[in-house]
Amino acid sequence: MEDVHVTAMLVRRCVAGDAAAWEEIVQTYNRRIYNICYRFAGSGNDAEDLTQEVFIKMYRTLPSYDASKGAFVTWVTTITRNLLVDHFRKTKQDRVTDSLDAPVSAQEDAQPLSEQIHDQSAPPDASVRSRELGETVHAALGKLSPELREAVILRDLQDLDYREIATVLKVPEGTVKSRINRGRAELARLLQRTYRQVM
């Protein structure tokens, strides 16, 4: 996935204070990090803030990166994931408060996901349908528990292998596989309920 020597050299130049090397790292990884954050946190605004935090953190801890201990992309993903856990904990308090204010869980269960998202009917155009599909899947992803969500994001959206994911999450590979399976199955259950009448 990455040329180990090129990346190691880039990191060394960066630690030595080479601003161009740092910019190259930012250019190379901002898209990947932004996408992980976006899919996990759900909103573009949060993803933007989180991505910026990831890079600030990376910049400060770059000297501690040890190329012999693993790929740079795994290191970067680990930082991202740790910040996402932190973000999740911080925002959880708010969400608990919100749900106390709005006790609608029974109602919400009765309402299909598709109706929660699209309140007006869109023209039956293929590209629109595909975009709507993406929105629906994205919304369903946000309903997975964070452990299952991060597992499927890293596997199915970021294409990391099980060993890399196990390193990032600090759990055994077997646990990784099981979470990925459960995440996929759970997502399918959520979406099948949504699309039962459509398909």
Added chain:
Amino acid sequence: MPEHTNNGMQCQEFDGLLADAIDGILSGSRLDRFQAHARACSACGPLLAEVEAGRNWLRELSEVNPPASLVTSILASTTGVETQRLRVHAPTPQRASLWERVQAWLSGATQPVFAQTWATVRQPRFAMSFGMAFFSISVALSVLGVKPADLSHVSLRPAAIRHTYYNTQARVVRYYENIRFVYEVESRVRELKRNVQPAEPAPNEATPDKKEHKDNTTQQPEQKQERNYSQPDNHLVLASARLGPSVNDAFRKNDPSVVLVSTYRRFV
């Protein structure tokens, strides 16, 4: 579920092979036994279908484009970190140089106060900062329309200098206010755009996890791992994440360009 024992494969073994089967790397007799169990077992067959469907749904999610301003914001905030860190932690050069000898001579020849000042001035990082400051000032002046040629006509009477100073300061303030205004307008426009045609909606933030708790039948083993997301203080790395904003706070005092960036982010 050990009662499902079909073709010599138990549900647990099936579970273990599920990910590999979906990846298409299962072959030979193991694949045959796996498929046989999927056909025969009333729990594992539907599970396989769900896992496969879920994986296919996830493939519908294409990569999204980060906002165009992201790289700029990152570089502004991180390059600021570097400047800050060097200012605080950079070690004093150890080498005895010509400067060192000049300083030794000066401290012998003049009073200690001057020597101390000189000790600061002679340090490379001070020279660098001074150079950068001079550069920034000249850029700022040229932006404000002050040409070096004009300076030769500037009256050096104290009153006139005061006048010029306040004049320039007012212009600097106006300039920064204008930039702020532009950023604000930009972010409002973006906000409007988002409201008019949401590319992908933010998930229901108020009630994201409720449903899943009810539906998730395989939740028991997860309780232990939940700790990752519910218990604070067991991740050292996580705690330092909060340095992000606090670092920004530190900049706010020193670096106007970073102030602008963080202001911009707040509005969006």
